[in-house]
Amino acid sequence: MAIQRLFIANRGEIALRIIRAAQALNMETVLAVSDADRDSAAARLADRTVVLGPAQAAKSYLDPRLVVHAARESGCDGLHPGYGFLSERAILPTLCAQNGIAFVGPEPDVIDSLGDKIQARGMARAAGVPLVPGCDGVATAADARREGDRIGYPVLLKAAAGGGGRGMVIANNGDEAEAGFHRASAEAVAAFGDGTLFMERFVPEARHVEVQLMGDGKGGVVHFGERDCSVQRRYQKLIEEAPCAAMPDHLRKQLHESACALAASVNYRNAGTCEFLFDVKRQEFYFIEVNARIQVEHPVSEMIAGFDLVQEQLRIAGGAPLSVTQDQVKLSGHAIECRINAEDTARDFLPSPGRITHWSPPQGEGIRLDSHMSEGAMIPPYYDSMIGKLIVHAPTREAAIDKLDAALADFRVEGIATTIGLHREIIAHPDFRTNRIHTRWLEQVLLAERKGAAA
Amino acid sequence: MIEIDDNARRAIDNARALLDAMLAGGWNEVCVTGEEGDYFLARQPGTVNPLLVVEAALPGPAPALVAVGSAQFETLTVKAPHVGTVVWLAPVGQAVAEGEVVARLAVLDETLDVPAAKAGKVAAQVARIDDLAEFATPLIELAA
Numbered sequence: 001m002a003i004q005r006l007f008i009a010n011r012g013e014i015a016l017r018i019i020r021a022a023q024a025l026n027m028e029t030v031l032a033v034s035d036a037d038r039d040s041a042a043a044r045l046a047d048r049t050v051v052l053g054p055a056q057a058a059k060s061y062l063d064p065r066l067v068v069h070a071a072r073e074s075g076c077d078g079l080h081p082g083y084g085f086l087s088e089r090a091i092l093p094t095l096c097a098q099n100g101i102a103f104v105g106p107e108p109d110v111i112d113s114l115g116d117k118i119q120a121r122g123m124a125r126a127a128g129v130p131l132v133p134g135c136d137g138v139a140t141a142a143d144a145r146r147e148g149d150r151i152g153y154p155v156l157l158k159a160a161a162g163g164g165g166r167g168m169v170i171a172n173n174g175d176e177a178e179a180g181f182h183r184a185s186a187e188a189v190a191a192f193g194d195g196t197l198f199m200e201r202f203v204p205e206a207r208h209v210e211v212q213l214m215g216d217g218k219g220g221v222v223h224f225g226e227r228d229c230s231v232q233r234r235y236q237k238l239i240e241e242a243p244c245a246a247m248p249d250h251l252r253k254q255l256h257e258s259a260c261a262l263a264a265s266v267n268y269r270n271a272g273t274c275e276f277l278f279d280v281k282r283q284e285f286y287f288i289e290v291n292a293r294i295q296v297e298h299p300v301s302e303m304i305a306g307f308d309l310v311q312e313q314l315r316i317a318g319g320a321p322l323s324v325t326q327d328q329v330k331l332s333g334h335a336i337e338c339r340i341n342a343e344d345t346a347r348d349f350l351p352s353p354g355r356i357t358h359w360s361p362p363q364g365e366g367i368r369l370d371s372h373m374s375e376g377a378m379i380p381p382y383y384d385s386m387i388g389k390l391i392v393h394a395p396t397r398e399a400a401i402d403k404l405d406a407a408l409a410d411f412r413v414e415g416i417a418t419t420i421g422l423h424r425e426i427i428a429h430p431d432f433r434t435n436r437i438h439t440r441w442l443e444q445v446l447l448a449e450r451k452g453a454a455a
Numbered sequence: 456m457i458e459i460d461d462n463a464r465r466a467i468d469n470a471r472a473l474l475d476a477m478l479a480g481g482w483n484e485v486c487v488t489g490e491e492g493d494y495f496l497a498r499q500p501g502t503v504n505p506l507l508v509v510e511a512a513l514p515g516p517a518p519a520l521v522a523v524g525s526a527q528f529e530t531l532t533v534k535a536p537h538v539g540t541v542v543w544l545a546p547v548g549q550a551v552a553e554g555e556v557v558a559r560l561a562v563l564d565e566t567l568d569v570p571a572a573k574a575g576k577v578a579a580q581v582a583r584i585d586d587l588a589e590f591a592t593p594l595i596e597l598a599a
Contacts, residue, residue, distance in 0.1 A: 035590055051589040053537040060590070063537070069562045070538045073587045095563070 002318035003078030007071035010082030015042035021310035034060035132286035134200035148177035159188035211259035217269025240297035303335035344417035357415030362407035575599035
């Protein structure tokens with residue numbers, strides 16, 4: 001049965017995005033807020049807000065019991081978790097199911113198994129998806145050395161329960177593998193409460209490519225093409241593009257088929273992303289992980305597909321089958337997204353919370369801004385620093401870069417430091433223009449050049 | 456000439472008395488709330504007026520002084536520390552010790568205690584049973 005009243009358990013631009021999608025489907029909306037977000041743009045747009053707790057996320061947005069209680073007691077029959085916070089915690093759909101609320105996401109067991117990287121690799125292997133050479137369990141420092149010797153250096157030690165770069169170490173030889181084991185395991189325990197590690201061959205100069213999926217839990221799975229998210233700093237994406245212009249068509253087809261096969265093998269329900277490492281030199285791709293939620297960068301896929309992924313999520317969570325077949329998904333042009341953060345790039349990306357004294361975003365055909373900011377808005381210091389996503393769409397990559405450059409030049413924000421200037425530098429760089437980038441390019445090349453120029 | 460009524464005259468008298476007390480006491484600021492009005496005075500360069508601030512955390516704002524006859528009591532508003540359904544409130548008139556439970560909130564199938572930050576007597580139940588109390592919703596007024 002279609003959702004009538006939706007609870008939005010998130011904040012910022014994604015909360016606004018979800019409210020708008022729900023309102024387009026004639027749903028009522030109830031927004032969870034912390035004390036710091038009582039007057040946010042999303043709070044003004046929602047039909048009702050419920051203040052969960054104080055500003056600290058651990059006592060508000062990250063407490064699943066408060067979230068589900070507020071949803072139930074405000075009469076909601078659906079709950080959208082957005083991204084981050086509780087979006088990939090199985091406890092949230094579990095509590096929703098116990099309280100008669102439709103969760104906009106996968107079943108709890110699917111979240112659990114996909115969230116465990118070792119289990120997810122096993123599922124990918126079973127579905128015939130290529131894996132980067134590696135091993136699943138590294139229990140001791142001696143294991144790390146032995147497996148590293150077998151796989152061939154450099155290798156990457158990763159936390160099984162991890163994400164966001166935490167619990168991740170590169171080792172170039174046996175000694176580094178042993179030392180890296182201790183460091184990665186300690187980091188993993190501190191961040192995730194689980195020190196289990198696995199090891200993969202490290203591909204220098206790899207690209208991060210991911211496939212946007214949608215499944216209805218009734219056997220239907222479609223993809224909306226792939227995204228290239230290779231411009232990263234400390235494993236955090238800054239710029240995302242669709243499609244991956246560096247990938248040849250025959251490989252792209254295999255990539256899409258692999259992602260769909262994996263999603264179909266677990267009868268996947270919801271929007272999801274299957275992430276891959278693309279080894280350009282070898283012309284091979286390897287499975288990384290599945291993100292069982294809507295992602296920050298979903299708008300670039302929406303722009304090339306002309307399709308609203310969040311609305312489709314809401315329809316499917318209400319019990320509807322996919323509204324499109326794969327043949328009906330038509331991808332055209334090129335889209336690029338910049339994540340605009342309130343950070344001072346001259347001071348090692350120090351967060352820059354505060355009040356926006358001037359806000360003048362670009363406008364025009366093929367330009368989209370997903371943001372919860374406006375003139376006079378206050379950026380609280382408690383949450384992540386993203387203040388918006390600027391997305392452009394044009395017939396070709398070159399035209400999209402030109403459009404993005406013009407849009408960034410028009411984007412005036414005062415009162416806080418932002419990453420707008422850095423984005424202009426990135427897209428003006430010859431390596432970006434000629435598409436010769438990789439996941440460590442930003443740090444190894446552009447930011448290193450910047451540092452050199454400043455010295 | 457402006458005509459003023461008894462209430463306004465009393466308010467002016469109270470404000471003058473307060474100003475005198477402030478000057479004599481050397482205080483930088485004073486805030487009093489009571490049945491005859493709320494007052495806030497501060498010396499230069501001034502500070503945030505607590506009467507205009509929505510307090511948002513347990514145990515609530517600094518205790519205010521309530522004038523009852525010639526005696527003065529502190530009042531303390533006990534607020535919801537998180538969202539929850541009100542299932543029990545201490546009865547009016549009950550004396551409570553510091554840390555004693557004065558309200559209970561249900562969160563799903565769990566009942567969570569809300570303690571008093573100070574000893575006192577329950578002056579009023581502000582919330583109602585079965586209400587969904589959001590964070591910082593006043594639950595109980597305590598006279599300490």
